[in-house]
Amino acid sequence: MSADHEEHLTHLSTTSRVEAFSDGVMAIAITLLVLDLKLPSTTNVANGGLLDALLVRWPTYAAYLAAFLTIGIIWLNHHTLIAKIARFDTRLHWLNLVLLLGVATLPFPTSLLAEYVGDGGPNASVAAAAYGLCATLMALPWSFMWRQLRDHPELLEPGYGAAYASAEMTRGGIGVPIYLGATIVSLFQPLLALALYAAIAALYAITFQGATSPRSVPNPSPRAKGEGR
Amino acid sequence: MSADHEEHLTHLSTTSRVEAFSDGVMAIAITLLVLDLKLPSTTNVANGGLLDALLVRWPTYAAYLAAFLTIGIIWLNHHTLIAKIARFDTRLHWLNLVLLLGVATLPFPTSLLAEYVGDGGPNASVAAAAYGLCATLMALPWSFMWRQLRDHPELLEPGYGAAYASAEMTRGGIGVPIYLGATIVSLFQPLLALALYAAIAALYAITFQGATSPRSVPNPSPRAKGEGR
Amino acid sequence: MSADHEEHLTHLSTTSRVEAFSDGVMAIAITLLVLDLKLPSTTNVANGGLLDALLVRWPTYAAYLAAFLTIGIIWLNHHTLIAKIARFDTRLHWLNLVLLLGVATLPFPTSLLAEYVGDGGPNASVAAAAYGLCATLMALPWSFMWRQLRDHPELLEPGYGAAYASAEMTRGGIGVPIYLGATIVSLFQPLLALALYAAIAALYAITFQGATSPRSVPNPSPRAKGEGR
Amino acid sequence: MSADHEEHLTHLSTTSRVEAFSDGVMAIAITLLVLDLKLPSTTNVANGGLLDALLVRWPTYAAYLAAFLTIGIIWLNHHTLIAKIARFDTRLHWLNLVLLLGVATLPFPTSLLAEYVGDGGPNASVAAAAYGLCATLMALPWSFMWRQLRDHPELLEPGYGAAYASAEMTRGGIGVPIYLGATIVSLFQPLLALALYAAIAALYAITFQGATSPRSVPNPSPRAKGEGR
Numbered sequence: 001m002s003a004d005h006e007e008h009l010t011h012l013s014t015t016s017r018v019e020a021f022s023d024g025v026m027a028i029a030i031t032l033l034v035l036d037l038k039l040p041s042t043t044n045v046a047n048g049g050l051l052d053a054l055l056v057r058w059p060t061y062a063a064y065l066a067a068f069l070t071i072g073i074i075w076l077n078h079h080t081l082i083a084k085i086a087r088f089d090t091r092l093h094w095l096n097l098v099l100l101l102g103v104a105t106l107p108f109p110t111s112l113l114a115e116y117v118g119d120g121g122p123n124a125s126v127a128a129a130a131y132g133l134c135a136t137l138m139a140l141p142w143s144f145m146w147r148q149l150r151d152h153p154e155l156l157e158p159g160y161g162a163a164y165a166s167a168e169m170t171r172g173g174i175g176v177p178i179y180l181g182a183t184i185v186s187l188f189q190p191l192l193a194l195a196l197y198a199a200i201a202a203l204y205a206i207t208f209q210g211a212t213s214p215r216s217v218p219n220p221s222p223r224a225k226g227e228g229r
Numbered sequence: 230m231s232a233d234h235e236e237h238l239t240h241l242s243t244t245s246r247v248e249a250f251s252d253g254v255m256a257i258a259i260t261l262l263v264l265d266l267k268l269p270s271t272t273n274v275a276n277g278g279l280l281d282a283l284l285v286r287w288p289t290y291a292a293y294l295a296a297f298l299t300i301g302i303i304w305l306n307h308h309t310l311i312a313k314i315a316r317f318d319t320r321l322h323w324l325n326l327v328l329l330l331g332v333a334t335l336p337f338p339t340s341l342l343a344e345y346v347g348d349g350g351p352n353a354s355v356a357a358a359a360y361g362l363c364a365t366l367m368a369l370p371w372s373f374m375w376r377q378l379r380d381h382p383e384l385l386e387p388g389y390g391a392a393y394a395s396a397e398m399t400r401g402g403i404g405v406p407i408y409l410g411a412t413i414v415s416l417f418q419p420l421l422a423l424a425l426y427a428a429i430a431a432l433y434a435i436t437f438q439g440a441t442s443p444r445s446v447p448n449p450s451p452r453a454k455g456e457g458r
Numbered sequence: 459m460s461a462d463h464e465e466h467l468t469h470l471s472t473t474s475r476v477e478a479f480s481d482g483v484m485a486i487a488i489t490l491l492v493l494d495l496k497l498p499s500t501t502n503v504a505n506g507g508l509l510d511a512l513l514v515r516w517p518t519y520a521a522y523l524a525a526f527l528t529i530g531i532i533w534l535n536h537h538t539l540i541a542k543i544a545r546f547d548t549r550l551h552w553l554n555l556v557l558l559l560g561v562a563t564l565p566f567p568t569s570l571l572a573e574y575v576g577d578g579g580p581n582a583s584v585a586a587a588a589y590g591l592c593a594t595l596m597a598l599p600w601s602f603m604w605r606q607l608r609d610h611p612e613l614l615e616p617g618y619g620a621a622y623a624s625a626e627m628t629r630g631g632i633g634v635p636i637y638l639g640a641t642i643v644s645l646f647q648p649l650l651a652l653a654l655y656a657a658i659a660a661l662y663a664i665t666f667q668g669a670t671s672p673r674s675v676p677n678p679s680p681r682a683k684g685e686g687r
Numbered sequence: 688m689s690a691d692h693e694e695h696l697t698h699l700s701t702t703s704r705v706e707a708f709s710d711g712v713m714a715i716a717i718t719l720l721v722l723d724l725k726l727p728s729t730t731n732v733a734n735g736g737l738l739d740a741l742l743v744r745w746p747t748y749a750a751y752l753a754a755f756l757t758i759g760i761i762w763l764n765h766h767t768l769i770a771k772i773a774r775f776d777t778r779l780h781w782l783n784l785v786l787l788l789g790v791a792t793l794p795f796p797t798s799l800l801a802e803y804v805g806d807g808g809p810n811a812s813v814a815a816a817a818y819g820l821c822a823t824l825m826a827l828p829w830s831f832m833w834r835q836l837r838d839h840p841e842l843l844e845p846g847y848g849a850a851y852a853s854a855e856m857t858r859g860g861i862g863v864p865i866y867l868g869a870t871i872v873s874l875f876q877p878l879l880a881l882a883l884y885a886a887i888a889a890l891y892a893i894t895f896q897g898a899t900s901p902r903s904v905p906n907p908s909p910r911a912k913g914e915g916r
Contacts, residue, residue: 017477017481017537019246019249020249020477020478020481021481021484021485021533021537023246023249023250023253024253024481024482024485024486024489025485025488025489026250027250027253027254027257028253028257028485028486028489028490028715029489029492030254030329030333031253031254031257031258031261031333032257032261032489032490032492032493033333034258034261034333034334034336034337035261035264035493037334037337039340039341039344045352049351049352049355050341050345050351050352050355050356051351051352051355054355054359064334065330068330068333069326072326072329075250076322079246079250093534097527097530100488100530101523101526104488104489104491104492104526105492105495105522107492108492108495111497112497112508115497116508122507122508122509123503123507123508123509126507126508126509126512127508130512248704248707249707252704252707252708252711253711255708255711256708256711256712256715257486257711257715259712259787259791260711260712260715260716260719260791261715261719262791263716263719263791263792263794263795264719264722266792266795268798268799268802274810278809278810278813279799279803279809279810279813279814280809280810280813283813283817293792294788297788297791298784301784301787304708305780308704308708475706475710475766478706478707478710479710479713479714479762479766482710482711482714482715482718483714483717483718486714486715486718486719487718487721490718490719490721490722493722551763555756555759558717558759559752559755562717562718562720562721562755563721563724563751565721566721566724569726570726570737573726574737580736580737580738581732581736581737581738584736584737584738584741585737588741
């Protein structure tokens, strides 16, 4: 234990650094969203006053709120996921990078959505589909991460095993077909796709609440006492 | 204890990650403010020299300083609050996200204020009211967080109980009516509202100084010895 | 041990702060890349629709992906490197700052590459060479850091010694001549240089997989039991 | 000790959060500097080629490098300072915020310097003086922090006492008159002021090397054994 302790004094563990880097990327992505809330053009303000110039840009604020909450929900889920992983192997590192790529990229389709969804027609469809593809990218790694954890349960924290990972793999994979479906819908009905995106965010929010305890899992290992986080 | 120790070597606790994510968002929001301090336009510099072109933009610097100090004060208070929370449940997570939404958004009304408060008239009122609404959003979660801690004192660190949370709930709720009042004032007297915003920031700064010790709290638990942070 | 423990409660170690600062810079650099994915100009959208206006900018997306993966790979390698360093002396601090300078600067030549590599001619060569020089800067410090660790093996974690550092020094130095070579190639064949940059990124990705264990190293110290990170 | 340990599992200490927040602000400020390295205007590239359009902006790169190294040096010194502080009181928190204000603001006078120092005349003087004032702001808090630590040595880590703080207070105060002097010089000789700014950065770099050990300090406390960080 003394050697463990000494080690602890000089380093964050591998998992802690993954947490720190991921938290950093998500904190920055969520905060960079404010850069889209630009000052209205002076011409618009001169013509109709500041209030009208601000109000006419309501899709920008709606997109800002939606993207803020989406990244917030992903952070909550990511935090629940990583709390169950004891060690990251190379595959988990890469899958985590793909997730971060989706999060870091989200501000771009969000600004497309804000700019073009109100116009209708093909441009609104393209913007809504771009958002859907980016969201699919963010939904993809979860299921693959759980599959890797199912196949290598020694990477899991004590108290979680292959059966738990298998159940999470199914649950974590639901997002992909739904987001892909919403992306296809967006080609014909961009506003309906928007409503679907919001519904999926709500699904993730509900999902988050029920997933923090391993108590109902059928295979608690004998080491289960230590993980009551 | 050995299992606890092992766990500690691989993960930051839930609360530590909330701290890290919140610190990240606040550090980024406070640093992004500098992006508003743009180079003056070359036309202005050519006409009157660099010094005049810089000085004429004094409201930008005043707004930069005000927003920097406001986020700094919120960070100090947030840090004092979180030091007393042992565990985050879902409701505390969401209330913390609302607080971070307010912090991350503040740069936008700050730049509106810097741009329009000097003009007077309805545009100055709109800009000052936008700042007031964002500040109200930032003031809202504190009282709700303390209410949740009062109702679930098991989420508090040892040494803090329901009575302490109840007192903090009252204290933490003061900001909302004051900010709402200042927002109403801003509709008629934007400069007076500005002075009120500054006064509330000062109130938070004073509030911060007295709130770090649980010593005067009537219900110290028998475990109180361990929390002298 | 009690004093150690007390100390631990108040501070991250020196190495932990280097990790935190480096992770911060890399997380920010990787997330700032999205700022290059700007909305297409309204003229382009009005003329050919949003889809064409987006698709015509494919080099921007390719450069975004390449830079995201490059910084991701550097983060993985940096994380493997730092896990083996017990203490940072002044020289290691400075070499780490040079590495961070390269990472923080990479978004600039990346945007040059995205903008000009499709044009061909001298501008494409200049853009590709600028990327190559920045990549060389990022490749330089690794070998110097391992040389310092070879000469001062007391800075290494237990279980790693001068022989291990010496082997890593050779391996870590490979990037520099390859990147310099690719930079020279870029003067004549910018697209070929691009392919070389991608190949080197793949090399780093493969390198990463094999370098996490000291087991095959000839000089395991008697303290080797404690470092199984 | 069990209670301490439990507490440790749920929270970073106050000092760790100050470190994390400060590291965040400094990491962001140092990385945001790259946003000044903009693509050259298409007109300039069309007229003289990309290489000339890049080379003509050399002051931008010089200012980028200078500011990157300045913030890097401040990070190194800040890290050395905080390693000696066991607890932050309100005054230390505020002085640290002033330091972070200086760091976060530095990118603005840096871009002024890059833009106008080559022009000579009053505009170059104004830009160089703005940089000098911001640097003075960054130099101010060090001495005040050490004075607070001298008057409250119980805030220091074991092994450091009032005499050590007193010596550091003198050393930490040198920067202010030098930066103020350089600011006055900048009014008449902006390029000479630039050279002085570079010289002070070098002074800080040298200062950093000699300040990590308390061994030569006359008042080692009996608890000195625990602080060998």
